[in-house]
Amino acid sequence: MARSTTAGLVVIGNEILSGKVEDTNSPFLAKQLRAVGVSLERILVIPDEIEVIAAAVREYSATYDLVFTSGGVGPTHDDLTIAGVARALGREVIRHPELEKALRAFFSDRVTEAQLRLADVVDGTELLHDGNLRFPTFLVNNIYVLPGIPEIFRDKVVAIRDRFTTDPFHLRIVYVREQETAIAASLYETLAAFPNLLLGSYPKLNNPEYKVRLTLESKDVDYLESALRKLLEVLPPNAVVRQE
Amino acid sequence: MARSTTAGLVVIGNEILSGKVEDTNSPFLAKQLRAVGVSLERILVIPDEIEVIAAAVREYSATYDLVFTSGGVGPTHDDLTIAGVARALGREVIRHPELEKALRAFFSDRVTEAQLRLADVVDGTELLHDGNLRFPTFLVNNIYVLPGIPEIFRDKVVAIRDRFTTDPFHLRIVYVREQETAIAASLYETLAAFPNLLLGSYPKLNNPEYKVRLTLESKDVDYLESALRKLLEVLPPNAVVRQE
Structure with a gap:
């Protein structure tokens, strides 16, 4: 029997650890990965801390074929996933020219620094336009960086899912x-x-x-x-x- | 400000990783711990494998004040948590005399080896009778070993929760x-x-x-x-x- 593609999921979110929000992204991803034959090996929920994110992502990226992160992407102080993934890989955070251009076109001359933060990615990130969603999905090395908002998380998982299709269970x-x-x-x-x-x-x-x-x-x-x-x-x- | 009591949760369950069952124990425990002022620092979902359980429990037991495990307790092949915790601590699995006696009394002379497996605990385990539930809760070092069946998990958490009460958030x-x-x-x-x-x-x-x-x-x-x-x-x- 062929070896399964393996995956690890890192969920970044104080709100889940403190019981304020139920994590619906993990069960959704677990089902979707199983449906395409991928073996999810770990789900880890961690707080919004750069060093903790970096350590988890570094370990999972080296251990599993695919890594998914959920949450911590956005313009506020607790959105530290991009910085954490960058540190995990020893890379810089850069402002992606394509995204910056799109944001400036969308917000025109009223664009703010907080809005432009949405264009920040880990150096070397590939923008995936699968599914033609409003915003591309970030892939860096074997790490898919997904937002925590459940509706967007699900849209992105469905959009990229066929990339992982292997022999079904x-x-x-x-x-x-x-x-x-x-x-x-x-x-x-x-x-x-x-x-x-x-x-x-x-x-x-x-x-x-x-x-x-x-x-x-x-x-x-x-x-x-x-x-x-x-x-x-x-x-x-x-x-x-x-x-x- | 006083340092919070910290906790880590290890969920043992292939059924959760494979998307067959949604993990309702984690959000329940997260809310309950928060309510008594405990800071839950990690939730980790792992497969039913002794070495993986041992590694996770060893790390969390050394890192957090309290460790909770969910699942993998019972009489079947995939119930490996007791063995995993024993390996984490370098201890033996023993048949607890008090539990064995209770099981033999309950099942009388028809008791089977599979039923007696429910009396197996890590050497040094304390039996907690908080809440007067049908079956005691297992505590070994700082590790609370809880079953995965949601109804029983919840009863046990509620029964032992007041042990952890500290300054509220x-x-x-x-x-x-x-x-x-x-x-x-x-x-x-x-x-x-x-x-x-x-x-x-x-x-x-x-x-x-x-x-x-x-x-x-x-x-x-x-x-x-x-x-x-x-x-x-x-x-x-x-x-x-x-x-x-």
């Missing part, structure tokens, strides 16, 4: 009426025979239909089907409620 | 009708005068009432009120929609 779901303790041995037995199976076991409380949801995944559909047959064979009799 | 919110670019300079000016203010600026798209929500926080209520007065003084005339 195939998924089968089995719902069982037994407790996890009653099926744990069956899961171990299945994994002993199919060690590359991605097997998840998720108990659900107070559900009238089932007690555990089992997810089986692989990029190799034949392997997946064989593993599924094995699991169904070793589960206790009559344990399965239904399959998806 | 005081919060003021100012809604403004200007774009961030129009108020950025005012925010810098406020912070220059009140460098210890926790000041957040959160633009909201397509809201008929306001464009940016500003949050001001401090543990020192007088400092907070002075900083708020300064901000209101330096914001552009007529920028404020309302305050909370």
